[in-house]
Amino acid sequence: MLAYVASRLGQAAITILGISVIVFALARLSGDAGALLVPPEATPQERQDIRDALGLDRPLPVQYGIFLKGVVTGDFGKSFRFGEPALEVFAKRFPNTLQLAAVAAVVALLGGVSVGVLGATHAGGMPDRVITIIALLGQAVPSFLIAIFLMLIFSVNLGWLPTSGKHGTLTYIMPAVSLAWYSMAALARMTRSSMLDVMETDYVRLARLKGLPESRVIWKHAFRNALIPILTLFSLQLIFFVSGSVIIENIFAWPGIGQLTVQAIFSRDYPLVQTIVLVTSSFLVLLNVGVDLLYAFIDPRIRLT
Amino acid sequence: MASEANTSPLLEVRDLHTHFVTRSGTARAVDGVSFTLNRGQTLGIVGESGSGKSVTCMSIVRLLPKTASRIAGGQVLFKGRDLLTLSEDEIRAIRGAEISVVTQDPMTSLNPVYTIGNQMEEPLRYHQHVRSGNQLHERVVGALRQVGIPVPERRVRDYPHQLSGGQRQRVVTAMAIECHPSLLIADEPTTALDVTVQLQILRVLKEVQQNLDLGMILVTHDLSVVARICDDVAVMYAGRIVEHAPITEIFDRPRHPYTQALMLAVPKLNASRERLNTIPGQPPDVRRLGSGCPFVPRCPKATERCREEYPPTTTVGESHTVACWEATS
């Protein structure tokens, strides 16, 4: 078990290193990294100071070394727009995104799983067909469209929900539902097919042969075994929650990093952009390690080997 | 049978029909099966793959795929009650409590994500409402000991993948008997196991059957297994029982040409594991059965009459019935 944790953490470290290379490369991709990383209003003297500090006139490997050193020591440079260290700006907004993503993840998981199980247990029947259609729609209708339609219905027409900002429970509803929408559909489909596979196994049949009530057969015996592929998909979806938040936060004026990213890009605040991409990605990688550990908890065959 | 007139049989299956509705037609998987079974008696069911043995067993406990299958007729009288008319809750209370089933593949029959103890406690909780942890533990350990699991106290904390195939089948058997059923259905319980392990499991089954005075139905491909532990044998072909007789009768005087072919296909003394597929020809497609005897294409003695009309079941000896025109005439 310890070896398993260690190896997963090792892989995560390599992945994060890889991400840092991508982020580093992105700024150089445009040709002149100086144009991106130096504030436009800097004096020639300041400009040269920053160029020296970042090593922009030296070979790429050296530049990367300097970049990596900054990352490790928590020095991501200064945000042009906010005039504060980029990491601090990021840290102020990140919790808002996390809260929204967490609510959306719960909505997607609970909604997708219950809908998927319902479909599997009524396979071929009416509920199954309705669910299949909803799931298909979920994967075909982009989240921002859902967001607009929700707004149209619940804010403009009915006036029940506030359109924007983050103040109180009500403001979570529409952003969370739109953010969860796509994943919920994907999870529902995966849950359905995974459950259908498991329901045909011998051990589920044996559970029925033992005379257990159907609810117990489904939730205890079938569901726990169906959970691994569902979780795998869910861990892939975690990326979607963050990616999706870029769009959803901008629609609902949610003060998280999605909104921050777009603000940073439009104000050409590249140090901030770098920080957001690198820290968020690393966070997701570590989250996935957590999911892997969850597998071990669910399936003893992973835990005990 | 003239004796035992005072006791009704443990299980009496009367003219059972089970159909599968598929795109390519209705499969008459079980097509008029009747037999009786008493307490303490072991009935072997043999027959080629697809002859309807498993479907017969699952029809008794009413666990067939919901959407595709239909029990189209007949009665399954268990201690006098017709199981086919019970409500879903009533039949569930019987499954695993009064009628237990041991299935074919021990490697896949146990849930991989729960401990042996956890899975074995379930029937006790649900059927006998045992709640106390100590009592559950004792009962589980007792049942495991009964099927010959060494150090059962330790095994209850193990997961299925930590046990060998033979041990898993013992666990499944222990699970089947822990609520003290009166009928045990074993559907090819040893097919997936090594020869030596097979013998052990059969011995275990025989032992628990005798100790608990169970009625037992043993489905198998292996006539040597039948010879070892069954009292009666029913031979199935294309969804029907074509011959039914006590064990000595069937080995000494097989009357149906199919049974005779089975006897030839497996050398009597040699405990061969070979499946019964050495008879020339293919079993019929149960979706396309005509009105005649379905064995006709493979039967050396088939006549015009066999093609046209299914033979009636006739008694040809003490408790020996057969459905064949040849035996009738």
Next chain:
Amino acid sequence: MTQEAQGMPQSAALGPRPRTAVARTWNRLRGMPLLPLAILAVVVFAGIFAPFIEPHDPDHPDLLRNLQPPIGFGGAWSYPFGTDSLGRDVLSRLIDGARISLFVGLAVVIGAGGLGTLLAVVAGYFRGAVDVVISRVTDVFLAVPFLLVAISVVGALGASTQNLILVLVFMTWSGYTRVLRGEVLRIRDADYVKLAQVAGCGSLRILGRHILPNIVNPLIILATLQLSAVIIIEASLSFLGLGVPPPQATWGGMLSAGKDYIGVNNALVILPGLAIALTCLSINLIGDWLRRVLDPKFRAL
């Protein structure tokens, strides 16, 4: 029935019976998603022939005729779907949007699919250190929230159709590599490939004759899945103003502009929304069907 089985024991061996061949074709046709195929055909047709069938210049503003409703809601036949806030013809812009959606979608699918397949084949066929490196790089790319990166790259390089395509190719090839690498590994170990190797077939020949034909099915399925995903991403980015730059008409851009006129002219939101939803739904349904026909066991993503 039984007589037939008795009388003609070899007839089955002589060749495929026409009845089953016909039946098989019929079965396939019956399962075909006709409506989605029809919808997609319309979109593709509109995309290809956009300049010839657009009733108006999609980018030409006419402020005197702005915000006209569609037919049936008080609009006139000259502008069947109405006009937007600048008086541009919505129908023409939808058609132009189909063109750009399909173009970006196909370009990204071809680019990412090609790159991903190439890397998968190289990794799976040659194994060893190459495989390790490619697999690790694949993991890295799979772990990155690609929309975030895509946005930042477009931000850094400037928004243009070309940049959008390049970024999406660069960020999405990894899905292909991950799935197809496994397939290649599996096929490479198959007996007939080993046999071919023993028989002295060169690597290229084995790749061309045995490996590529066997990964075509999963590749098609993945590509279909990605096509609708890319169309959605392009729409999302254009919606944010980070995709295809205006004045080029895009469905996402139309939605973005239209959302300010909710309540005034809802068609400006509903029509491009429908265009995206119907197109992607059709592609997904066709993808599902392809998956059923080509590879029932395949269930990645």
